[in-house]
Structure formats: C-alpha cells, structure tokens
Amino acid sequence: MITIRIPTPLRAYTEGKAKVNVSGAKVQEALDALMATYPQLSKHLLNSEGQLRSFINIYVGDEDIRFLDKGETELLDGDELSIIPSIAGGQGA
Amino acid sequence: MISITQACMGQLIEFAQEGFPHEVVGILAGNRDRNTVTKITTLHNERGDTNNRYKVSALTLMKAETALEDDGLEIVGYYHSHPNHSAHYSEYDRDHALPNMSYLILSIQNGVFTEALSWRLLENRSEMESEHITYI
Numbered sequence: 001m002i003t004i005r006i007p008t009p010l011r012a013y014t015e016g017k018a019k020v021n022v023s024g025a026k027v028q029e030a031l032d033a034l035m036a037t038y039p040q041l042s043k044h045l046l047n048s049e050g051q052l053r054s055f056i057n058i059y060v061g062d063e064d065i066r067f068l069d070k071g072e073t074e075l076l077d078g079d080e081l082s083i084i085p086s087i088a089g090g091q092g093a
Numbered sequence: 094m095i096s097i098t099q100a101c102m103g104q105l106i107e108f109a110q111e112g113f114p115h116e117v118v119g120i121l122a123g124n125r126d127r128n129t130v131t132k133i134t135t136l137h138n139e140r141g142d143t144n145n146r147y148k149v150s151a152l153t154l155m156k157a158e159t160a161l162e163d164d165g166l167e168i169v170g171y172y173h174s175h176p177n178h179s180a181h182y183s184e185y186d187r188d189h190a191l192p193n194m195s196y197l198i199l200s201i202q203n204g205v206f207t208e209a210l211s212w213r214l215l216e217n218r219s220e221m222e223s224e225h226i227t228y229i
Contacts, residue, residue: 008125008168009193043218044191055189057151064151084155087171089186089196090116090146091178 002030002075005082013040027058028071030081045083057084094225095169095195095211096129097121102228105199106206108135109174113204116140118147118173120157121197122166128195129229130169134161146185147173170195170211177202180210182221190214190221197226 004020014020020037024030035042047053058065059082065073075081097105101121109117118138123131134157140146158168171194175183180200182190190196192214200208212221 007191009191012193040216053189059151084151085191086149086151086154087118088140088146088148088189089173089183090140090143091175091183092145092185 001077003078003080004030004034005080007083007085009085010041010044010083013044014038024075026071026075027060027065027073027081030075031058031071055086055088057086058082059084094128094227095197096127096227096229097197098131099228101130101133102209104133105172105197105209109199109201110204110206112138112174113201114144114176116144116147116174116176118149118171120154120161120168121170121172121195122161123169125167125169128169128224132161132164132166133172144176145178168194170197172197172199174199174201180208182210182212186212187214187218187221192216192218195224196221 001021002024006014006018020034022030022033024033045056060073060079116138119133119135121130123129136149138147140148175198180198195211195213197211211224211226213224214221
C-alpha cells in the first residue's frame with residue numbers, strides 16, 4: 001500500500017482527505033490509481049499532453065521524482081508520495 | 094469574498110513597493126472557512142533574473158506553510174506584485190494556479206501601490222474570477 005499526501009487546495013476532490021492509500025509498484029501506477037479514484041484531480045495535475053504540470057512536484061519521501069526515475073520510480077510497500085505544488089506566476093504571457 | 098486585516102494589507106503594500114521593480118511573493122494565511130487573512134509570510138522570489146516572474150520551489154513553500162500550520166493557521170492563498178502592470182491576472186498566472194485558493198495581485202506603478210485584486214481559478218481552469226476584498 002502506498003500513501004499519497006494531497007495538498008490543501010486539491011482536497012476538495014478527495015472527499016477532504018489529506019492522505020489517500022493506493023496500490024502501485026511505480027510512481028506512475030500510484031498516480032494513475034489516485035486519478036482513477038478521484039478523476040477531478042487529473043486536470044489540475046496534468047497538462048493537455050498528459051504530463052505533470054510544471055509546478056506540480058511529486059516526492060517519494062524527501063526525493064523529487066524528477067531526480068529519480070520520474071514516473072518509473074519504483075515504490076516499496078509503505079512508501080509515502082507527496083504532491084507538492086510550487087507557486088509561480090507573473091505578468092505577461 | 095476575501096477578508097484581509099488592514100495591518101496585513103499595509104505590510105503587503107510596503108513589501109511590494111520596497112521590492113519594486115521586482116515581483117514579490119508570499120503566503121496569505123488565516124482561516125479557510127471564512128477566507129480571512131490574518132498573517133502574511135514573505136517568500137524569496139527565485140526568479141531574480143527577471144522583473145515579470147516569480148517562483149518559489151516546492152520544498153521552500155512546504156516548509157513555510159508547515160510553520161504557519163504549526164501556529165494553527167491555514168493557507169488561504171498567495172500574493173504577488175505586478176510592477177508597472179495592472180492587478181489583473183496573466184495567462185501565466187492562470188496556467189500556474191490551483192482552484193480553491195485566493196491569488197492576490199498588487200499593482201505597483203513606478204514604485205507606488207495603485208490597486209489590489211484577488212482571483213480564484215475556476216474549476217474548469219478556463220479563467221480566474223475576481224473576488225471582492227474586504228479590509229477588516
């Protein structure tokens with residue numbers, strides 16, 4: 001079982017849950033399982049190409065998956081994934 | 094509607110004017126149910142290379158938010174400034190926003206605060222809608 005931590009603004013789509021348990025041997029499998037259970041999350045996590053939005057970061061423990069094996073990062077039973085948005089913006093397109 | 098204490102708004106204006114011509118950024122904290130801001134936390138803008146962008150990386154943000162939550166506060170939203178630009182959100186702002194949060198933008202013209210507008214992303218991400226600001 002993998003635990004995924006949900007950031008505050010997205011808990012509106014997980015029945016208010018701060019943590020969701022899913023199954024998955026890899027990060028992508030766990031995220032797919034999360035979005036299958038709570039499909040409203042998808043458009044906020046993924047861009048139109050189906051890739052993680054640039055400001056959505058996924059951590060396995062304290063490690064950013066971009067510096068591991070991204071979606072192919074292998075998970076062990078009991079691992080905790082965190083969805084951590086960064087903030088970005090500014091004037092102009 | 095979002096409510097902000099006058100003390101917080103004063104701090105925001107001062108910080109945004111001091112930061113001109115760069116964009117400044119930070120967290121609006123308080124009570125989410127009432128959408129009330131009673132404390133602000135300023136953050137380091139990691140995009141020091143330009144005057145029209147801001148960025149705060151995930152772990153830095155999480156650390157700041159955890160400290161606020163440890164003090165019993167909730168994260169209501171974020172603020173940033175638009176130097177020499179209106180307080181209307183940009184497409185870049187919309188593309189990088191999440192729903193269920195308030196995004197306060199302060200317009201700073203030639204170093205002087207002129208206007209603040211607060212925005213919330215629609216569920217379908219198509220646009221952000223303005224919310225009334227009340228000063229308490």
